[in-house]
Amino acid sequence: MNKTRTAALAALALALPAGLAACGGDDDGPVTLRYAFWDDNQRPAIEAMIEAFNEDHPDIEVELEQNPWEDYWAGLDSRFAAEEAPDVFWNHVSRFPTYASNGVLLPITDDIEADGVDPSIYPENLYDSWQYEDEQYGLPKDWDSIALVYRLDALEAAGIDPATVNDLEWNPVDGGTYVEFLRKLTVDADGDNALSPDFDPENVVQYGTAMSSNTGQTDWWNYAVQNGCSLQTEPWGDYAIDAPECVEAIQFTADLYNKWHVAVPAESTNQPNGGVPGDYVVPGQAATTLDGSWMLSFYRDGLEPGSWAVADNPSGPVGSGTVINGLSNAIYAGTEHPDEAWELVKFLGSEEAQSIATGMGSVWPGVASLNQGFADYWAGEGIDVTGFQTAAEGTTIGYPMSMNDAAFGTAAMDEFNQVWLGQKDAQEAAEAVVALANAE
């Protein structure tokens, strides 16, 4: 078997020029660690944390390898195959099951014990989500949730009191106050909003909302959870998005596009060509969106202070929940520098490092005691971010965990893009996704 692996690896090494590049590793000199991540928004915080790391570890140089989400996983997988993967990398719960069970992650259980790292500084479920068969494979880097981000100027122009935004409700029948709110915020070129009989849906200058997502996390998953859909039968179980409460929420999402005309059209927002939700809110094409906490700095950098705010998610028939998620820093099992890599991971998981990130307003921290620091940073910017904390409670569910995440992701994007365009029935699409994702 080993022979075939060598042959297969040779094939990949030949196919990928990157595989040919030698990786220089000197045992007796300064060590260079490669650290891979995807989010451009978080780069300043990462650089600041590495700078702090180097004060105590001047001999460990950290080389950043940044790839956008769309290319990140394919690049990582091929470098696992070529045994040339970065020493330390951002891990995502959706990929964690496959990686842990295939042995590409270095267990750090013993290091945690030997160095006396205290797991109780992290929320228990966040820490435990990086466990597989009694081994720990990462320290929590952050957590994230989804909340409603909106432009104050758009609300003012529509005569909506911002105090009412926290209490919006939707239902799949008549849309509820949430859809009414979005219709008020959807304005055509003549200044008529979507509630007006003169409204022209072909000529809209501002939409009520923008929905776009590579995964579902910032579009239909929110409505799904709010309608009682839990995406899977159980964590690690089959995908179950063909359940009636899921299909109803998918249909509601499609209605926001095609029935109520309150969402930036799917022709623009469908992935992979569409932007992130903020790309539509910042230039004023959309008045609100349901977006992730990791995007806060995107709005800060794109909009005037005081012109935007964060509110609670709308409530659906079941509640106002969403999907929460967290990332960890993981170590590649084949690293030549496991000790140095652990030093880096330990530091990035520490209160010291994460307080740098929260102090810059980058992401909600893995270290629970720093949550207030993050909220304080944003309060200083005039933004009340408690909407994200509220969103993490109640009916909210964890990110779906499955060995078939890749198949699910590809099938879901393919099928639901057609539903958003109004070209496919929600039920039919959901069944197709489930069939493909659970077949593996």
Next chain:
Amino acid sequence: MPNLLETAPRPRSRQRPRPRAILEAYAMLAPSLLGFAVFLIAPIVIVVLLSFYDWNLLSDPEFIGLENYRELAGDERALKSIGNTFYYVLLNIPAQTVLALLLALALNAKIKARNAFRVLYVLPWMAMPVALGVIWRWVFDPQYGALNRFLDLFGIDGAAWLTDSTWAMPVIASVNVWQYTGYTMLFFLAGLQAIPAQLYEAADVDGASPLHRFFAITLPLLRPAMLFVLITSVIGSFQVFDTIHVMTAGGPAGSTATLNYQIYLESFTQRNAGYAAMLAVVLFAIIALITIAQAAFFRKRTTYDFS
């Protein structure tokens, strides 16, 4: 004109070459033979082997015999991607070849700034396909794209080019036609210049019309160039990848997923490297069959001797 595909006849020497000469010849050939073996033969052999395995890139491959090949029969996406590939080639090759030929005829005539035009048409081929793909994606953006803005001026409501499964493939094909026409033109231009002028003079004497001269002299004598152009561009268009990856990533609804793109999706997003290797073998077989058919078709009809 040099013979493009067939090797020259063997010298019929009765003398056996000296061993030393053989050794020298192989020594000279060694560097390129080594490159050929390492970068071409070895990967092909490995991909064929890999097609009999199940491999998720992360752990050891598992031998499964012909299972990948059997699975293909029921794999709608893969079969659809084969159809998409032929659709793309049919959109791409005739348009590109005819345009290139017309351009070559125009730029073979004595017109002003001829060289400037020749350079201009080859420029897209010299640029990076990924960078071009990104720019064309902007041009075809349904709301902010230059194309729909332009159509707006005439009151035409442009389509959502790249998110519409009817339009996406023709759009991709047109971008590639635009990119490779100039390059293809170069071969026709070289072919045109190799046609002896006295043939046209003789035709003039016989009073042949320009159209008649084109079909009786130009086109038949361009066959060597045509053979080369068709074989290389058909192979190239069966292997299209970068434009698709940048502009549509195979979507919408799989409408631009060609077989080559499906190989990428299976291998790098679905982690089915063995299955992807099987698809690569299928693509190889399709291209080989078509190339052999093209060569056979032209061999009977091609003249290399213009004297």
